[in-house]
Amino acid sequence: MTRTPTATTGQRAARPASRREDIAAAAIELFLDRGIAATRVEDILAAAGVSVGSFYHHFRDKLDLAATVYLEHLQRFQSDLLVELDRHERTEDAVRGLVTAYLRWAGADPRAMGYLHQCRESNVAEISEGEEARLKQAFYGRLTGWLGERAATGELRALPNEHSLALWLGPAEQLVRAAIDPSEHFAAPEPDALVAHLTRAERVLADAAWETLRRPTTDDDADQARE
Template sequence: MSPKQHRGEVTAEQLLDAALRVYGESGGQGLTVNAVTGASGVSPGSLYHHFGSMDGLVTALLTRWLERLLAEMVTALERSDSARTGIRSLVRTYLAFIRDHRDAGLLLHSSRADELGMHRAKQLRDAQEARLTPLSAWVRRHVESGEVAPLPPSVLESLILGPVIGVSRRWLTLGDVDLDEAADVLPDRIWRSVSARPR
């Protein structure tokens, strides 16, 4: 990598880090070019050069943190020895990630993320294909083994992640959920909804 490329990467990282800080402090309304460039010490021209627009910056920020979350989820599943322990690890990993990265969690579960996801769903999904493939393969493997019910992948994804996302959103916005309690209760409840042999 040339020195110029390295400087460009450092600048892009500064902008992404600053954007997350601004978002955590001021919410979506405060996420402006002036706020991000002021917090990063980077010129507006550099922001437009690297990301094209504020939407481009937010998309890159969402992609960065989605990649990190998915990577941790895949690692949790790969370390599990059964579908049931995989669900438990996945739930606990997701909730721990949200607790440890609250600002990123706020962004990932924001209406802005939902809006971008609706308008750029295919682009975001294509960008995450490398991370999503192991998740899909894990689910398929446990459906084929007879542990997980043979439901459509989109339904399984909703049954597994829907409750975790709902609890995360509530903790981030209202703060009236105990994440430790959720991490204890949700895995077995979710497992019963996807198990091929619910008890």
């Protein structure tokens, strides 16, 4: 039976955060290194330096912890990207800014981003699926709504939403996944080189996103005709 994680980020905000954050940080490290199934609550307690009582004050059990932390990081990631979107009036700046924000978020917190990509164990996915679907619907709804508005003004190409999103954030997602996920076919950079690796890609991927999403101008059409 599907369970709902104990609380969302907003509901937790009123409680003291330090021990809870210690538990969450320790859990992510262990979950990424060992997998959720192979990690015991005792392992998390030892790594976080907290008591059994402190753990169960914040979380029902290990699966509740795994699902809740996943949803909170997903919400934070999506919120940060939408803040970046709202910062920009110019369409080009927003397109480029979201690509850059994606890469910088991953560089600033690679373990959290890795957990977002790798937290797919079925029992945890079952617990989080309802809230995850709600968060993603709201997030992608905002993005597709914005894309539709800018296409209507003639600034962006009128493409199916799936195509626009893949062209916009797909390359950044693939680069990040390959950089932080050891199961990918590219060699992951060393932790101290990750930020530089992602930073070098910012201009390239931002340029590519804008060039593929922007509506061709009359000059572009003339150039293509000459070719």
